[in-house]
């Protein structure tokens with residue numbers, strides 16, 4: 001499947017991926033409204049980590065062995081067999097956060113206002129995930145690896 | 149009837165196995181038997197059934213068409229009464245007999261019910277399956293006060309549901325704190341505070357000596373003679389592995405059904421997982437009971453792969469719980485409260501209602517507790533699971549900015565799969581824009 005990889009050696013830690021992710025997952029899709037007006041706020045599903053010279057973005061790895069899926073108490077989290085994406089069904093998620101504890105990357109976020117786990121969905125409906133499309137230095141790439 | 153694969157138990161473990169089998173073997177006959185009459189549902193959600201937030205349909209662990217789509221025969225509302233290992237058979241309560249090649253025992257646990265006076269009164273319940281929730285639901289119209297025996301996960305779960313139904317609840321816990329098998333003392337006290345604020349009374353260090361009634365529950369008497377009036381009693385003092393089938397068949401049982409790293413019992417064609425099984429715990433390094441949903445599913449998955457002929461090793465599981473009762477998020481795993489004199493090092497910090505703790509031994513993570521700020525618990529859990537020596541960065545584990553970047557380079561590179569050679573950028577923007585930005 002195709003998923004997003006980070007090239008740490010060219011990531012400049014600018015955080016634009018986070019801004020675009022946040023906007024894409026807002027209701028208004030408007031950058032200012034998404035940050036300043038929308039309540040409850042939707043959350044970005046990507047996080048930029050920085051330490052000294054090193055920085056990189058982290059989001060859901062859409063794992064071949066998805067521990068979040070295996071840990072889900074309700075069946076809300078599943079790996080779509082066709083696309084390989086790990087997706088969460090809003091109506092089944094009870095916001096118990098068991099998946100959050102099972103994720104080795106800290107890639108899942110509590111959306112407490114909407115009582116659902118927030119995660120990277122690879123931007124359905126977009127030709128390219130917005131984090132990749134808007135990365136100024138091609139540090140994020142959408143790349144194919146062999147499906148499991 | 150013949151079935152290549154027979155699974156006893158239609159819950160986390162059974163479904164984990166069935167899904168794994170079907171990944172490998174699409175056509176081998178597969179039968180799941182359960183004495184519960186429902187398609188697989190999320191057991192932890194019975195509390196949401198009791199509050200009225202969910203119907204059975206909203207609790208289903210898999211879509212209704214799961215069985216037909218996966219070519220699985222489900223025999224629901226049928227109990228397996230006995231096993232023949234030499235004949236590879238299972239006898240059902242209706243007298244039917246199933247001949248199997250590979251068998252999974254995923255029968256879960258049975259609530260422990262103490263033999264105290266009055267336990268047979270109407271209005272005494274357990275709380276481990278949907279029928280329990282239905283029975284309590286049908287009893288609440290004329291009830292205003294409940295007494296819950298046991299302050300563990302199930303006791304707190306039913307307490308929250310009852311409070312939401314407007315019932316006044318008292319919890320009686322034998323030990324000094326509630327949730328004492330899951331949390332450390334500090335986190336338990338924080339949970340108790342949340343319960344008290346919701347109006348729950350908690351009596352610790354006591355047990356219920358008898359239940360009084362005369363047909364229907366009227367109250368209980370504690371071990372110190374104190375009486376507490378109530379209209380119903382929920383017994384939630386623990387769950388014991390359902391080992392009767394295994395014992396009857398001569399399969400090796402300790403506290404639970406003993407399995408190896410492939411989830412096989414001492415009989416090569418019989419596997420087990422979930423609340424019934426004693427499987428490898430990676431924190432303790434030995435087989436233990438770890439009766440939680442994720443371990444049942446993963447254990448079932450590993451069992452299923454092996455049953456279908458793919459050798460797969462169980463990485464092990466350990467206690468891991470995420471609690472959200474009464475609005476308080478708590479995550480705990482492994483040895484949350486290490487026994488003293490164990491040579492453990494405890495890192496912890498606490499402020500503004502946030503509490504975080506990591507237990508180390510020989511620089512390996514042995515346990516963790518996070519209250520309120522739980523976002524980074526997954527990364528710590530995975531360091532525990534992968535048995536990573538954290539000696540060189542342990543001071544960062546509880547820092548505000550802890551992240552993958554706090555780990556040594558090899559570790560985060562591996563986690564992010566960033567071997568640069570593999571990654572070929574694809575045009576993300578119009579060519580001229582790329583030139584403008586990419587400038588090296």
Ligand SMILES: Cc1cc2nc3c(=O)[nH]c(=O)nc-3n(C[C@H](O)[C@H](O)[C@H](O)COP(=O)(O)OP(=O)(O)OC[C@H]3O[C@@H](n4cnc5c(N)ncnc54)[C@H](O)[C@@H]3O)c2cc1C
Pocket residue numbers: 073156157158159160161162181182183184191192193194195226227228229254255256257275276277301302305306390393421422423424439440441442444468469470
């Ligand atoms: C109220 C409550 C809240 C919980 N909350 C959490 C939580 O937040 N997080 C968590 O991780 N875990 C939680 N758990 C625990 C979790 O539900 C269990 O760990 C999990 O269900 C174990 O799965 P299992 O497949 O081993 O067995 P079970 O879910 O117990 O299923 C076994 C099935 O097998 C059937 N069976 C047994 N013997 C036979 C037989 N001889 N013939 C036919 N059928 C048989 C049983 O009736 C049952 O349907 C909770 C449990 C309860 C009750």
